[in-house]
Amino acid sequence: MTAADRPVMIEAEGLTRRYGDAVVVDHLSLRVRAGELVVLLGGSGSGKTTTLKMINRLIEPTAGLVSLDGVDTADLPPHELRRRIGYVFQRIGLFPHMTVGENVAVTPVLLGWAPERIAARVDELLALVELDPEMRERHPQELSGGQQQRVGVARALASEPRVMLLDEPFGALDPVTRERLQQSFLRIRAALDLTTVFVTHDMTEALTLADRIGVMHDGRLLQVGTPSDLLTRPADRYVRRLMDTPRRQAAVIDALAGAATAEAGA
Amino acid sequence: MSELLALLPGYLTAHLQLTLLALLLSIGVSVPLGIAATRLVWLEQPSLALAGVIQTVPSLALLAVMVPVLAALDLQSIGFLPAIVGLTLYGVLPVLRNTVIGIRGVDPALTEAARGVGMTPRQQLLMVELPLAMPVVVGGVRTATVWVVGIATLSTPVGATSLGNYIFSGLQTRNYASVIVGCIAAAGLAMLLDGLVRAIEVGLARRRRGRLVAALAAVVLLYGYAGATLAAPLLGDRERPIVIGTKSFTEQYVLGAVITGWIEHETSRPTSLLQSLGSLVAFDALDAGEIDVYVDYTGTLWANEMGRGDVRAGRAETLRGVREFLEVDHGMTLAATLGFENTYALAVRAADAERLDLRTIGDLVPHAPRLAIGADVEFFARPEWPAVRDTYGLDFREQRAMDASLMYQAAATNEVDVISAYTTDGRIAAYDLRVLEDDRGAIPPYDAILLAGARLAREAPDVLDALARLGGAIDADRMRALNLRVDERGEDPGTVGASLVRELAGRAPAAHRNAPPTRPGAP
Ligand SMILES: Nc1ncnc2c1ncn2[C@@H]1O[C@H](COP(=O)(O)OP(=O)(O)O)[C@@H](O)[C@H]1O
Ligand SMILES: [Mg+2]
Numbered sequence: 001m002t003a004a005d006r007p008v009m010i011e012a013e014g015l016t017r018r019y020g021d022a023v024v025v026d027h028l029s030l031r032v033r034a035g036e037l038v039v040l041l042g043g044s045g046s047g048k049t050t051t052l053k054m055i056n057r058l059i060e061p062t063a064g065l066v067s068l069d070g071v072d073t074a075d076l077p078p079h080e081l082r083r084r085i086g087y088v089f090q091r092i093g094l095f096p097h098m099t100v101g102e103n104v105a106v107t108p109v110l111l112g113w114a115p116e117r118i119a120a121r122v123d124e125l126l127a128l129v130e131l132d133p134e135m136r137e138r139h140p141q142e143l144s145g146g147q148q149q150r151v152g153v154a155r156a157l158a159s160e161p162r163v164m165l166l167d168e169p170f171g172a173l174d175p176v177t178r179e180r181l182q183q184s185f186l187r188i189r190a191a192l193d194l195t196t197v198f199v200t201h202d203m204t205e206a207l208t209l210a211d212r213i214g215v216m217h218d219g220r221l222l223q224v225g226t227p228s229d230l231l232t233r234p235a236d237r238y239v240r241r242l243m244d245t246p247r248r249q250a251a252v253i254d255a256l257a258g259a260a261t262a263e264a265g266a
Numbered sequence: 267m268s269e270l271l272a273l274l275p276g277y278l279t280a281h282l283q284l285t286l287l288a289l290l291l292s293i294g295v296s297v298p299l300g301i302a303a304t305r306l307v308w309l310e311q312p313s314l315a316l317a318g319v320i321q322t323v324p325s326l327a328l329l330a331v332m333v334p335v336l337a338a339l340d341l342q343s344i345g346f347l348p349a350i351v352g353l354t355l356y357g358v359l360p361v362l363r364n365t366v367i368g369i370r371g372v373d374p375a376l377t378e379a380a381r382g383v384g385m386t387p388r389q390q391l392l393m394v395e396l397p398l399a400m401p402v403v404v405g406g407v408r409t410a411t412v413w414v415v416g417i418a419t420l421s422t423p424v425g426a427t428s429l430g431n432y433i434f435s436g437l438q439t440r441n442y443a444s445v446i447v448g449c450i451a452a453a454g455l456a457m458l459l460d461g462l463v464r465a466i467e468v469g470l471a472r473r474r475r476g477r478l479v480a481a482l483a484a485v486v487l488l489y490g491y492a493g494a495t496l497a498a499p500l501l502g503d504r505e506r507p508i509v510i511g512t513k514s515f516t517e518q519y520v521l522g523a524v525i526t527g528w529i530e531h532e533t534s535r536p537t538s539l540l541q542s543l544g545s546l547v548a549f550d551a552l553d554a555g556e557i558d559v560y561v562d563y564t565g566t567l568w569a570n571e572m573g574r575g576d577v578r579a580g581r582a583e584t585l586r587g588v589r590e591f592l593e594v595d596h597g598m599t600l601a602a603t604l605g606f607e608n609t610y611a612l613a614v615r616a617a618d619a620e621r622l623d624l625r626t627i628g629d630l631v632p633h634a635p636r637l638a639i640g641a642d643v644e645f646f647a648r649p650e651w652p653a654v655r656d657t658y659g660l661d662f663r664e665q666r667a668m669d670a671s672l673m674y675q676a677a678a679t680n681e682v683d684v685i686s687a688y689t690t691d692g693r694i695a696a697y698d699l700r701v702l703e704d705d706r707g708a709i710p711p712y713d714a715i716l717l718a719g720a721r722l723a724r725e726a727p728d729v730l731d732a733l734a735r736l737g738g739a740i741d742a743d744r745m746r747a748l749n750l751r752v753d754e755r756g757e758d759p760g761t762v763g764a765s766l767v768r769e770l771a772g773r774a775p776a777a778h779r780n781a782p783p784t785r786p787g788a789p
Binding site for chain 1: 375376378379380381382383384385386389393394397398
């Protein structure tokens with residue numbers, strides 16, 4: 001079965017958010033199919049975070065609607081909706097007064113799972129995000145940034161959501177750690193068949209992860225397509241310029257590498 | 267010293283009751299109010315502002331103000347309740363402010379994360395905001411604890427027993443050991459309670475189970491003890507004792523002991539003594555039925571309670587007016603006039619009296635511009651002061667108000683030259699002062715009288731009769747001698763009062779011993 005055959009899991013229709021006169025997200029429509037990973041890509045202030053938060057109603061839309069697996073999210077109590085959607089925050093947001101284990105267990109506790117089931121789930125998740133089981137008793141402050149974000153991902157996955165929203169989750173990490181976490185995440189989402197909206201401003205990250213990329217600028221979704229669609233058929237000047245950046249960077253790297261070989265050969 | 271320490275269990279228990287209950291109420295009011303203030307924007311400023319205003323009211327005044335406020339609400343206005351209400355109000359600000367600051371201080375990224383993982387607003391508060399705000403809230407509780415323990419010593423003048431009884435009576439009777447015992451006990455209690463709250467805080471923050479459990483157990487025990495001792499008198503339905511009130515100066519302490527001993531001797535009824543009431547609180551306490559008997563002075567009632575500005579009325583006229591006021595307007599009984607006056611008088615150092623040949627107030631006039639007068643806080647605001655000043659044409663270099671207990675000392679050490687002494691005060695002799703004669707009768711009469719509340723006339727006429735037998739029993743010389751024993755020789759006012767009771771009882775056989783035996787067949 002190809003991705004295109006699968007049902008639509010997240011559907012946003014005319015999604016709009018205003019603050020006073022400022023239109024921060026402007027009539028955004030987007031469909032994400034089950035198991036698909038869509039990256040929202042755009043510069044800082046383009047409205048990515050606001051869009052993501054409107055999906056799980058951390059921010060209420062001014063207009064438009066979101067449906068999840070065919071159900072209008074406005075019809076669900078917000079806390080129940082959020083327990084069904086994993087959310088990884090830009091600033092991680094682990095609770096400092098709880099241990100790693102308690103942080104991971106928080107949503108299952110809210111859902112009233114039995115303690116044995118929660119304990120087993122925490123073990124499973126720590127293994128999944130490649131953390132040492134003995135981290136369980138530690139407090140978040142005692143962990144490195146990379147480890148903290150692994151805990152953040154584990155917490156978001158705890159209640160076995162089918163949908164994950166991630167807001168620049170690896171933005172603050174060094175490039176090596178970031179790449180390792182990207183690979184971990186790709187493995188996890190394939191294993192769990194997650195439907196994912198992933199926000200980033202990093203072109204390389206978008207190209208690495210995305211099934212499809214949505215380019216945002218000034219609150220509008222300019223174009224949605226596969227990485228190769230965007231590279232070969234950019235819909236407007238902004239998208240073209242954006243897609244040119246990796247090429248320009250590659251050229252710089254090639255030039256430097258060429259100079260280095262030339263030097264070595266001389 | 268052993269007499270002082272014998273009082274410690276009672277005072278400490280009463281102090282603990284006040285402090286613990288007031289703190290519990292403060293926390294019970296402030297934490298929910300603080301939480302509400304962080305939820306309802308309109309509530310935050312007014313609640314913090316109100317708590318701040320309460321805090322700026324001097325603590326003694328805050329407690330004293332509760333007396334008329336509660337009386338107007340028809341609630342117990344003397345004793346435990348006004349003290350509890352005042353102390354609770356005082357404890358509110360630190361806890362309220364820290365609750366608001368603590369919750370507001372939680373990183374918004376964490377409250378958003380709380381929503382993001384699916385918490386309801388209530389779960390967000392209980393699982394994230396309150397735990398994270400807890401160290402700040404507990405800091406507020408510690409501040410409140412130390413304040414309330416300290417301020418509870420000021421409950422004494424509104425009629426609630428506390429460690430302040432040591433301090434107030436000690437200051438008045440120059441028993442500095444008593445003052446020091448009171449201060450040390452209060453400081454020790456403050457440190458103990460603060461330490462317990464701190465142990466709970468550390469136990470929570472560092473998850474030290476053992477320490478947390480031990481501290482919580484200690485707190486529960488203390489509350490249990492305070493609760494049990496508070497409830498005990500309510501459960502046993504013993505006969506309500508006759509309550510004798512006193513104001514806070516030596517003579518009143520001595521007379522309190524005299525009346526208590528006399529009633530017990532003459533009627534065998536149980537009594538209890540409520541000491542160190544504020545000067546104006548005592549009358550309200552009698553009016554409200556919180557006490558049954560106390561001693562006041564005709565001139566004081568004339569000016570303060572009856573609001574009469576004419577201080578030149580004669581002794582008999584004043585007494586008649588006061589009696590009518592008490593019996594007609596308030597349903598009280600003027601049970602007896604004790605036989606002495608304790609009036610204001612101007613006094614100077616004996617050496618100055620010799621040197622300047624001072625005998626009457628009039629003799630002061632030419633020297634006044636070089637002299638400073640000191641008086642208790644009340645005196646300069648009373649009608650007596652302008653009456654004396656204008657009758658004689660006195661114009662002092664300086665006038666200084668101070669606590670009555672410090673006034674005599676101030677004269678003896680040349681801080682001031684003239685003071686508004688009380689004529690029966692033993693300290694006049696103790697500090698070698700001379701009273702100047704009021705030969706022009708500017709100062710009104712201050713006959714000491716026994717006031718009895720409506721309840722005695724209704725329920726205990728035998729007590730009224732016994733009190734009446736004290737009429738004329740104490741003349742001014744005798745009163746001065748009794749006061750002197752306390753002020754100069756450092757005897758306990760209770761002991762001094764008891765010795766007078768023995769003397770009076772020896773003179774007139776007790777009434778009830780002459781009564782026929784009530785048990786048939788008794789010899
Ligand atoms: N609460 C708010 N009030 C007013 N403006 C806001 C608010 N939140 C976000 N904005 C504005 O909306 C725009 C988009 O914000 P955001 O969605 O966070 O962008 P991105 O995540 O793409 O950087 C920004 O210009 C930001 O300043
Ligand atoms: Mg953002």
